[in-house]
Amino acid sequence: MLLLPLLLAACAQTPEVTAPAPTATTAATNPAPQTGTELLSRYHWQLTNAIDSNGTHIDALFARPDRPVQLDFSPYRITVVNSCNNMGAGYTVRKGHLQIGPMVSTMMACQDPSLAALDDAISQRVRGSVTVNLLARDNAPSLQLVTDSGDTLSFTGVPTAETRxxxxxxxxxxxxxxxxxxxxxxxxxxxxxxxxxxxxxxxxxxxxxxxxxxxxxxxxxxxxxxxxxxxxxxxxxxxxxxxxxxxxxxxxxxxxxxxxxxxxxx
Incomplete structure (x- = not known):
C-alpha cells in the first residue's frame, strides 16, 4: 500500500508573467483575457501535434494514441501526465518564454520500449527555456511550445474540473x-x-x-x-x-x- 503526502508545498515567489498579445479574433471573442499563468492553470493541455525543425512528425511523443501527453500547470509547477513515470518541474513565464527547472521523475522501469522512449522524448523537450504562444479561444484554447532546437509542440486546452x-x-x-x-x-x-x-x-x-x-x-x-x-x-x-x-x-x-x-x- 502506498500513502502519499496530502499537500505539495510551494516555496517559489510569484512569477513575472507576460502573456502574448491577443489577436484581433481573440480580442473580439475574449475582451478581457486572463494572464498567462491563470489561463495555463485553468486547462489540461493535451498534445495534438509535434514536429521537429525539419517538419518531421515526432512519433516518440505519441506512444499512447488513446492517452495523449498532457501538461498540467499549478502557479509554480508543471506536471507531465500520461508518461510512463510521474514527471514534474518548477516553472516561471517571463517575456514570452517558459522557464522550466530540473525535471523530477519517479524511477519506475518502463517495460514497453515505446514508453521509455516517450519519457525521454518529453524530458528532452520540456526543459530549460522554451518559447510559449498562448491563444485564448472560447471553446478550445491552444498552447504552442517551441524549443531552442526548433521542435514545435502543439496542445489543446481541456477545462479542468475547477474551471467546469x-x-x-x-x-x-x-x-x-x-x-x-x-x-x-x-x-x-x-x-x-x-x-x-x-x-x-x-x-x-x-x-x-x-x-x-x-x-x-x-x-x-x-x-x-x-x-x-x-x-x-x-x-x-x-x-x-x-x-x-x-x-x-x-x-x-x-x-x-x-x-x-x-x-x-x-
Whole structure:
C-alpha cells in the first residue's frame, strides 16, 4: 500500500508573467483575457501535434494514441501526465518564454520500449527555456511550445474540473470497497454503485479519527475506474453543483489521486 503526502508545498515567489498579445479574433471573442499563468492553470493541455525543425512528425511523443501527453500547470509547477513515470518541474513565464527547472521523475522501469522512449522524448523537450504562444479561444484554447532546437509542440486546452464547476472544490478522502453493491439510481434500473466511506488524514498524511459509515455512492467519481476485488483509498475533489438536475446529485466527485490500493482476496 502506498500513502502519499496530502499537500505539495510551494516555496517559489510569484512569477513575472507576460502573456502574448491577443489577436484581433481573440480580442473580439475574449475582451478581457486572463494572464498567462491563470489561463495555463485553468486547462489540461493535451498534445495534438509535434514536429521537429525539419517538419518531421515526432512519433516518440505519441506512444499512447488513446492517452495523449498532457501538461498540467499549478502557479509554480508543471506536471507531465500520461508518461510512463510521474514527471514534474518548477516553472516561471517571463517575456514570452517558459522557464522550466530540473525535471523530477519517479524511477519506475518502463517495460514497453515505446514508453521509455516517450519519457525521454518529453524530458528532452520540456526543459530549460522554451518559447510559449498562448491563444485564448472560447471553446478550445491552444498552447504552442517551441524549443531552442526548433521542435514545435502543439496542445489543446481541456477545462479542468475547477474551471467546469466554477470553484476549487473541497478535498475529501473516500475508501472504496472491493465490490460494488446494488443501489437505487433513478436513471439506472438494477444499478450497481460503489460502496464508500469517508476517511480522514492529518497534515503529515497519517490516518486520523474514525472512518465514516459505509454507504452506496449513487453517482460516479470522474476519472476513476473501479476494478472488482481492489480496495482503494482515493483523494477526490468534491464540487457543489450550482444548477443540479432535478433527478440528479447536487455534488460532483472528481478523482485527484489514488492514495492506497490493495488487492482483497475473494
Amino acid at each position: 464547476y466554477g470553484g476549487p472544490g473541497q478535498i475529501a478522502f473516500l475508501e472504496v470497497a472491493p465490490q460494488s453493491v446494488p443501489c437505487n439510481n433513478p436513471l439506472m434500473p438494477n444499478a450497481q454503485c460503489l460502496l464508500v466511506r469517508e476517511r480522514f488524514f492529518d497534515e503529515q498524511g497519517l490516518a486520523s479519527g474514525a472512518p465514516g459509515p459505509w454507504q452506496p455512492l449513487n453517482q460516479t467519481i470522474e476519472g476513476y475506474t473501479h476494478t472488482p476485488g481492489i480496495r482503494n483509498v482515493v483523494r477526490v475533489k468534491r464540487f457543489t453543483l450550482k444548477n443540479p438536475p432535478a433527478d440528479g446529485p447536487a455534488t460532483a466527485y472528481v478523482l485527484d489521486l489514488i492514495v492506497e490500493s490493495e488487492k482483497v482476496g475473494q
